[in-house]
Every structure is written in C-alpha cells, then in structure tokens.
Amino acid sequence: MIWLGIDTSHTPLAVAVVKDDQVLAEFKSSLKITHSIGAMPTIEALLKKADIKPSDIDAIAVAKGPGSYTGVRIGVTIGKTLAWTLNVPIVSVSSLQVLAGNAAYFPGIVCAIMDARRGNVFAGIYTNGEVVKEAHMSLLELLKTVEEMGQPVLFVGMDVNIHWEQIKEVLGDKVERANAAFSLPSAAVLIELAKKQQPTEAHTTVPEYLRITEAEANWMKEQKKNDN
Amino acid sequence: MIKDQYILGIETSCDETAASIVKNGHEIISNVVASQIESHKRFGGVVPEIASRHHVEQITIVIEEALKQANMIPKDLDAVAVTEGPGLVGALLIGINAAKAFAFANSLPLVGVHHIAGHIYANALVQPMEFPLLALVVSGGHTELVLMKADGQFELIGETRDDAAGEAYDKVARVLNLPYPGGPHIDRLANESDGAVPFPRAWLEEGSYDFSFSGLKSAVINYQHNAEQRGEEINPNHLAAGFQESVIEVLTAKTLRAAREFNVKQVIAAGGVAANKGLRKSLEETFEKENIPFYVPTISLCTDNAAMIAAAGNSKFSAGKTSDMSMNGRPGMELNSWN
Numbered sequence: 001m002i003w004l005g006i007d008t009s010h011t012p013l014a015v016a017v018v019k020d021d022q023v024l025a026e027f028k029s030s031l032k033i034t035h036s037i038g039a040m041p042t043i044e045a046l047l048k049k050a051d052i053k054p055s056d057i058d059a060i061a062v063a064k065g066p067g068s069y070t071g072v073r074i075g076v077t078i079g080k081t082l083a084w085t086l087n088v089p090i091v092s093v094s095s096l097q098v099l100a101g102n103a104a105y106f107p108g109i110v111c112a113i114m115d116a117r118r119g120n121v122f123a124g125i126y127t128n129g130e131v132v133k134e135a136h137m138s139l140l141e142l143l144k145t146v147e148e149m150g151q152p153v154l155f156v157g158m159d160v161n162i163h164w165e166q167i168k169e170v171l172g173d174k175v176e177r178a179n180a181a182f183s184l185p186s187a188a189v190l191i192e193l194a195k196k197q198q199p200t201e202a203h204t205t206v207p208e209y210l211r212i213t214e215a216e217a218n219w220m221k222e223q224k225k226n227d228n
Numbered sequence: 229m230i231k232d233q234y235i236l237g238i239e240t241s242c243d244e245t246a247a248s249i250v251k252n253g254h255e256i257i258s259n260v261v262a263s264q265i266e267s268h269k270r271f272g273g274v275v276p277e278i279a280s281r282h283h284v285e286q287i288t289i290v291i292e293e294a295l296k297q298a299n300m301i302p303k304d305l306d307a308v309a310v311t312e313g314p315g316l317v318g319a320l321l322i323g324i325n326a327a328k329a330f331a332f333a334n335s336l337p338l339v340g341v342h343h344i345a346g347h348i349y350a351n352a353l354v355q356p357m358e359f360p361l362l363a364l365v366v367s368g369g370h371t372e373l374v375l376m377k378a379d380g381q382f383e384l385i386g387e388t389r390d391d392a393a394g395e396a397y398d399k400v401a402r403v404l405n406l407p408y409p410g411g412p413h414i415d416r417l418a419n420e421s422d423g424a425v426p427f428p429r430a431w432l433e434e435g436s437y438d439f440s441f442s443g444l445k446s447a448v449i450n451y452q453h454n455a456e457q458r459g460e461e462i463n464p465n466h467l468a469a470g471f472q473e474s475v476i477e478v479l480t481a482k483t484l485r486a487a488r489e490f491n492v493k494q495v496i497a498a499g500g501v502a503a504n505k506g507l508r509k510s511l512e513e514t515f516e517k518e519n520i521p522f523y524v525p526t527i528s529l530c531t532d533n534a535a536m537i538a539a540a541g542n543s544k545f546s547a548g549k550t551s552d553m554s555m556n557g558r559p560g561m562e563l564n565s566w567n
Contacts, residue, residue, distance in 0.1 A: 040553035081329035
C-alpha cells in the first residue's frame with residue numbers, strides 16, 4: 001500500500017511517500033516559497049526519487065486546515081484531484097493534529113498552534129493523541145483553557161516562538177516548547193494519522209477553515225441588526 | 229491525415245468554475261460551467277475568498293462532468309489548458325493546481341492560457357478566425373482593443389485607463405438600486421427607454437485607442453445626487469439609456485477607427501459585456517455598413533467559460549508552448565504572443 005501525503009496548510013511544505021510501514025521519502029521545508037510554485041514540483045521530484053509512478057499510488061493523505069486559506073486550498077485541491085483522477089481513497093487530517101503528532105510520545109497535554117493574527121491563534125489541544133479541542137480563538141482564551149487542565153503542556157508549531165513570552169508568563173513551569181526539529185509538520189506523521197481515519201469522497205473533500213469569511217461575518221452582523 | 233487534437237480547458241479566474249473539452253480548437257465536445265452568482269448576490273459583488281472556497285468544492289465535479297458529457301477518459305486527451313491569469317489570484321490557484329495534479333497524474337502536457345486570449349478565441353468556436361483581426365474585449369475586468377496579425381499574435385492597441393466597462397455598469401446599477409450583476413438590467417432599461425439623459429463621452433486625446441469610464445460614472449452619480457437634493461425623481465430608464473449610449477458610442481467609434489487603420493479582415497467582440505444587446509446592435513450595424521465581417525460569440529461563450537480556454541490552449545499547444553509543474557497564478561499577467 002503506497003501513500004502520498006501533502007501538507008501545505010501554513011508556511012511549511014511537507015510531502016512524503018510511505019510504502020506499508022516504511023517511509024520511502026520525505027520532504028519538509030519552512031522556506032517561504034509559494035505552495036503553488038513549490039508543491040507540485042516537490043511531489044513530482046519525490047515520487048521520481050522513490051521510483052513511484054502516479055498510477056502506483058494507493059491512497060492520498062492531505063492536511064485539511066486550519067491555516068492560511070490559500071495554502072490549505074492548494075494542498076486540498078492537489079490531493080482531491082489526484083485522488084479523484086487516480087480513483088484512490090483520500091483521507092484529510094486536521095493540520096493542527098499533524099503538528100501535534102510530532103509530540104505523540106509526550107506524556108501530557110500537547111498544544112499545536114498557528115498564528116491567526118490580531119492576538120488570535122488556530123489551536124489544537126490533545127491528550128494521548130485524542131482531540132480535546134480544535135478552534136480559532138484568542139491566545140488568552142487558549143492559555144486559560146490549558147491552565148485549567150492543570151497538567152504539563154508542550155507547545156508545538158513554528159509560530160510558538162512569536163507568542164512564547166506570553167505563553168510562559170501564564171503557564172510558568174508547566175510549559176515547554178518543542179525544539180526546531182519538531183516544529184514543522186511531517187507528511188509521514190500525516191500519513192500515519194490518516195491510516196487510522198476513514199476516507200472521504202474526493203468530490204466532497206474540502207478544507208476546514210475553522211473560521212467564516214469576513215464578508216459573511218459582516219453580513220450576518222448586518223442581518224442580526226435588521227432583525228432587532 | 230492529421231490526428232485530431234482534444235484539449236481539456238479549465239477556468240476559475242473569477243466566480244465561475246468551468247471545464248470543457250474542445251476538438252481541434254473549434255469544436256465543443258463538452259462545456260460545463262458551475263456559476264456561483266447566487267452566493268455572491270447578497271454581497272453585491274464577487275467576494276474573492278468566497279469564490280475560492282466554492283471553486284475547491286466544485287472543481288473535480290466540474291472536470292468529471294466535462295469528461296462524462298464528452299464520453300471520454302483522460303487518456304483520450306492531448307493536453308490540459310488552464311487560465312494562468314489575469315484574475316483573482318486565490319481563485320486562479322484552484323484551477324491551476326487542479327490542472328497540474330490532473331496533468332501530472334495522467335502524463336499530459338500542461339498549457340497556461342491568458343484569460344483574454346481565451347475570450348478572443350471563443351470566436352474560433354463560432355467561425356474560423358481570419359487575420360488581421362481586431363478584437364474588442366469588454367468585461368467586468370477588461371476593456372481592450374487587441375490587434376491580431378496572425379494566429380497566436382497579440383498587440384494591445386488600446387485599454388481602459390481606469391474602470392473596465394463592466395465595472396462602470398455595475399457601479400451605475402448600484403446607483404439605480406438594480407440587483408447584481410447590473411449590466412443586463414441597465415441594458416434592458418435602456419432598450420425600453422423613450423429618452424436619454426445626455427452624458428459626456430470620454431474620447432481622450434486625438435488618435436488614442438484608450439478608454440476611460442470613471443468620468444462617465446461620476447457624471448451619472450452627480451446627476452442622481454443633484455436630482456435627489458432638488459427632490460426630483462429621476463427616470464431610471466433615461467439615466468440607463470444615457471449611460472449606455474455614452475459607453476456604446478465610444479466603444480463603437482474607437483473600434484471602427486482601429487478597424488479602418490489596420491485594415492482588418494474581421495472584427496470580433498468578446499467578454500461578458502459583449503452580451504449587451506445595445507452594444508451588439510451598434511457594432512453589427514456599423515460594420516455592416518463598413519462591409520467588414522463582424523462576429524460576436526453566443527452569449528454563453530461571451531461570459532467566462534472553459535471552452536474558450538481550451539480553444540486558445542489548442543493554438544498555444546500547437547505552437548509548442550507548454551508549462552511545467554511550477555506554474556503559478558498570475559493575477560496581473562500580460563497578453564503575450566505565442567507565435
């Protein structure tokens with residue numbers, strides 16, 4: 001069984017090819033190369049290196065978000081198009097869960113975050129690999145939630161550094177951050193998570209943004225005003 | 229015997245998700261368009277982020293439908309053509325990445341197509357193009373006069389310096405409280421009108437083939453404001469007719485002057501605003517008198533579609549021009565010749 005994994009949900013690009021229980025090849029980078037330019041050539045090169053033809057692929061794993069809207073869409077579009085035209089299953093996994101998967105053996109709370117600007121983050125809270133919460137929220141709210149859980153916590157993700165001072169201030173000695181080697185998503189981790197989940201139909205596979213668009217939010221506010 | 233060439237076209241530059249298969253650059257085998265217009269109506273215009281979200285939901289369904297209607301499988305195709313630009317970047321990227329993944333999975337060549345080249349080649353789906361040819365491209369995002377001396381050769385001889393014609397239509401429609409998109413409503417009101425408010429014509433400096441519609445737009449807004457302040461009711465038909473007359477007169481006159489100067493064999497209109505009845509009639513009458521063949525595609529081929537991208541892609545692919553897997557969306561792409 002040959003898996004192709006793709007994660008373009010944030011600045012990093014992650015691609016991997018896994019055959020049964022063996023990671024044949026993996027690529028990850030945090031270079032600021034537009035995914036539209038970088039993703040397909042990387043997939044093409046990695047498969048070539050592993051001597052795998054597109055028609056050899058048996059399943060696709062893709063990170064479905066949250067993250068950068070455009071970034072998430074590029075990976076999901078590539079993943080769903082490949083799955084549909086190659087007629088293979090596709091499994092989409094939370095991008096936060098993929099990040100948290102870097103710390104699968106940490107014996108406490110794992111908290112994966114991506115910066116969402118204006119004091120907000122996309123955050124996933126996990127214990128023993130199980131999802132406690134995944135949401136778009138303010139950093140303060142996240143820290144309060146984690147603090148109330150009263151356990152040691154490990155923060156994962158390349159955006160942790162942006163907020164580290166504030167995180168440390170609230171959580172003190174209970175908190176650690178994953179080092180640079182574990183800060184980027186791994187498409188091999190993505191594939192391992194995908195193996196445990198149910199595939200979705202390629203046509204209906206869509207990103208999970210965890211946030212409605214600004215235009216919709218304003219429109220809804222306007223509707224509420226008119227209702228009152 | 230020359231082998232038939234089948235191109236899959238994909239278009240997602242704005243608010244239509246479209247896929248089509250075209251044979252030899254002129255015969256439509258299938259043509260599928262999923263419009264998002266209902267979803268954008270409540271916002272009074274296209275919201276780029278929402279357009280991108282819909283494209284991801286629709287893209288594989290639309291491509292599958294194009295193959296199904298053509299009764300074809302990917303290996304029957306010779307190449308995949310996709311709109312590379314200009315357009316909304318987030319929207320373009322969905323079509324481009326789907327096209328790249330599809331081309332890669334099926335070992336097909338990839339061709340990036342300019343959206344305006346697509347609008348021009350929509351005419352190849354109606355009758356053979358003859359050169360030199362003059363194209364008037366008018367849509368919500370573009371107002372351009374393009375001279376083609378040969379297949380795949382483009383010379384931009386005039387363009388708008390501010391608003392596109394279709395943009396001006398939408399803004400004036402908002403003044404009149406007409407629903408989005410406003411163009412067809414103004415066209416209808418103007419055709420029903422028994423009079424017209426005189427508005428200025430923007431000829432610009434002598435000899436120029438460029439256009440400008442922002443002054444006209446302001447004149448319409450001022451007219452409405454003044455009437456409002458005086459407590460007078462405006463006649464929306466007269467206002468629509470006056471606006472439309474100004475737009476059409478300038479578009480027709482500049483197109484005619486260019487057609488004479490470059491001695492063209494064919495004049496074509498393309499783009500969403502080419503569906504405008506008043507404009508079609510004016511151009512038809514003018515070029516009939518002038519004895520220059522004038523063509524405009526059927527309305528469904530004037531608005532955004534993927535058949536036009538496949539038709540232009542056929543010409544570019546035949547010229548040996550292909551793209552690789554690093555193709556990016558180019559929102560400000562220039563119209564360059566490929567021959």
